[in-house]
Amino acid sequence: MANKVLGDYKKLEAEGRYQVGADVPKVTFREIGKRGIHRLDGYEKASGQAIYTRDIQLPGMLYARVLMSPYPHARIQKMETGEAEALPGVRAIIRYDDVEVKDRMLNGCYFGPEWVAPRLAGWALKPVHPVLGDQAWYEGQPLGAVVAADSEDIAHRALRLLKVEWEELPFVLDQEEALKPDAPILRPEADNNLIERPGETIEKGDVERGFREADKIIEFRAKRNAHLWAGAELPSVVVRWRGDNLELSVHEQQPYHAKMLLSEWLKVPMNKITMHSPYQGCAFGGRGNPANNSENGMNILAALLARRTGRPVKLLYDRREYFYGESGDMMVGDFKVGAKNDGTITAVQMKNVFAVYMGTPGIDHFVENTKISNLLCKTSTADVSKGPAWWCRCEQLPNTFCFTLVFDHVAAELGLDPTEVALKNDGFEDYDTTELSKYKREHGFPDRDSLRECIGAGKKAIGWAEKWHPPGTKKLPNGKMHGMAFTWNHEWDDTRGTGSGAVMIENDGTVSIIGQQSDIGVNPWTTYCQIVADELGVRYEDVNIKPFTLDHGYALMSPDGSANLCTNGEVLRKASQKAKKMLLELAADKFDGVTAEELDMKDSVIYVKAAPEEQRTIVEIVARAMPMSASVALWTKPPVVASAWHNQGLWGRALETGRPHLCRQAHFMEVEVDTGTGEIEVTKVVNVNDVGKAVSPETVEGQMYGGTYMGVGRALTEEMVWDENTGVLLNRNLLDYKYATMLDCGPIETVIKETGMGHGPYGAVGVAEDIATVVPALLGPAVYNAIGEWIDEYPITADKVLKALGKSQERD
């Protein structure tokens, strides 16, 4: 077929599409991959100058707060607001029956209308979720009324003066209980609590055949209790109207998306909304959706109050109120696994029951990451009287949980070294590593055995050969039992982000990256500047990005889905290449008889390739390339600015995307268990990540440390505890909900592998989500290795250890 001539738009579309295949870098790395690069946001954050949404105050600003339900399932029958309205300093109250909000639903989630249908409840929240309703589906739900007052304190007092008559309704907290026939039904229109969702059964091959082929059948049950992302900065939004224009500062991970939702709801055109996203105190997915009063409910309410009062409004939550948005792995699973004596797994079957979650089923990584032929996963999800569950670093939690537990149970049962079991089953979608090698060669990737390399490096770092021992056999001189464990996975390389941005050469020769993005701490901007510097041939210190001061339409991929760098790296690389071409064309005029092709740029100096001593500075070239100029001058030139767009491909399995995961990760943990108190101490963790290419090695390490600490906290202590009798969440604060402190994990050793086998720019993969997701389940096998008993209910707290030890004593 003859090549079609593409128009400008189609050209942009085509160049933005991810191409399957290795990315062989065409530039010399000067800044990319270098250590010691000055971190772009470092000084601002260390010096206290960094401004977060919570810090913003405007003149005349009011403070708004929302009522929360004291009951896990209830309906407001009547509400008296008179006393609250009379409180001096109260400026407006919007009630659930106010015309502006009555029967008005939230937009739902951004996957499109098909995902917000009532039958798919559990995705974003409950089936039909009003912006300010009269029904509570969980204790602590924002509902009923929102108050704007002169101070936070007055708003708070006003909420306490509301006289509410509640109709309490029956509730249920446990997902298995909720699915029993006599359970109270939580949704009036339904006849049971089952949430239907796609992909409830995933089947490959024939597990029964796999069980017949096995030498051993291993069965166990595992449970993960609810935990919460609990970010550092509490949510708030600051809103003001300028005529019919709306200006907001948000605590959002995806500000452009938030703008879209707000525009739809308020019927304010998008071009009249200015959205600032200042520094963000954590996000981890939690500043995506439910955390924001489900779907930007707080932005809507603040905008309504600001319009009603004619004043700027800051709506905020305190820590107690902001204790919902559980990580989506509240699950209990029944596992049956078949394996041969050599560690080859012949079948994996799991039945997982989730609570209020929309996420991954548990089996995916067996499909994506192993050669195991026979897989069966049945999931069901129950509506329970708990807050919305959502992705929190990350939605793969159920998948990694099941993966680690199955592999480590198999190794333990067969008495094999778990690293051997991993290597035996590595592959993808039924294929073994021979097929992976073939894929690598065919697509230009180096043919390296990532898993073997990661395991080798990790074993060495932790001293596996000297220390590994059979379960329950190693008592340390301090009287504690020593345990160690290993797990593995692929790297998060199935990213599917989309972003747009531009690179502009300013009139003084410095370079600006143009694109809005929320900063949630993964040091993206430094890496963007590194990439632009190398691609253009300018000095790192000449590049800058000011992503929250503009509202210009370019929206870089939001920092989620492990897709940030893999997407935006491509966007900015392409934009840099285009800008460089423009610049050299413009520069050619300044050299005698030289074409653009004969020029190049290095360290911010343009030179003739054949005669490098012939040079011009960038400023000489662009001094008259004006984005705007007051002088009417014939000799001004068009600005040197180029934009690009990139879509990093599909999210899905290798056979759909054409991209099997090639990079692997391996993690090792050592623990000491006190058999007297049940206390577990994590004494060492080794993370080995094949990140393909580390653009900023310190940033990668930061993610490895941070992921490990989060993972250890999730495994040891993080748990939301509800009172069974009242349905009330008992630990709504950071004293009783414990995440890891500096003392809760021993030394962490990080090993970065760079095989160049990622599908991102320069062969990179995403690394920010996976460690916190893979590490938690590693604690169970480590404790098993220490005490010789499995504890498969997470978090693994001291009481569970003692119970398990009691069991073994009874047996002896």
Add this chain to the structure above:
Amino acid sequence: MKDDKSRCSCPYCSNTFDTVKELRSHMMAEHKGQPLPAPEGLIKITVNGESYELQVKPNWTLYYLLHDKMGLTGAKMFCDRGACGSCTVIMDGSPILSCMTLAMECDGKTIETIEGIATANHPLIDAYVKHHCMQCGYCTPGFIMTAKALLDRNPNPTEIDVKENLAGNLCRCGTYPQHLKAVLEAAENLRGG
């Protein structure tokens, strides 16, 4: 008529009088020439070397005063009450949680905040940037304040000292290992190493 009496209460000694005239003659007789007593809630504090006289309310925390009223937004509200250390400032040499301290209690105190330490170019700042001790950065000022108080007291801390001193600060991003490097390096720089 009882209520009316309270209208005329003496600002010096709080005695009450039925009429303004009576009050005036009482004041001339008893308090003439005395400086007017400070109204309740007036505090004098020194923040980052500058002295302030401020009128505060009984329910204001020091955090609220610094962050919301004085615009020193480097102290951060994270846990919302006493669990995380991100609102830490130094008061008379000791690190304290500004969210757990009433502004009224701070009369006569000397307070250092992150803004003051940064302006003074404390070596902790550079060390923190160099070692990537921040991700989202929300907890960072609180850590630096805690570390500064440690180094003021103990210029030559061991690894264990640093860990124990910083263990009360939470970081959800898990930047902990990097702090250790930065604090030890800053200590060395301060000692002129």
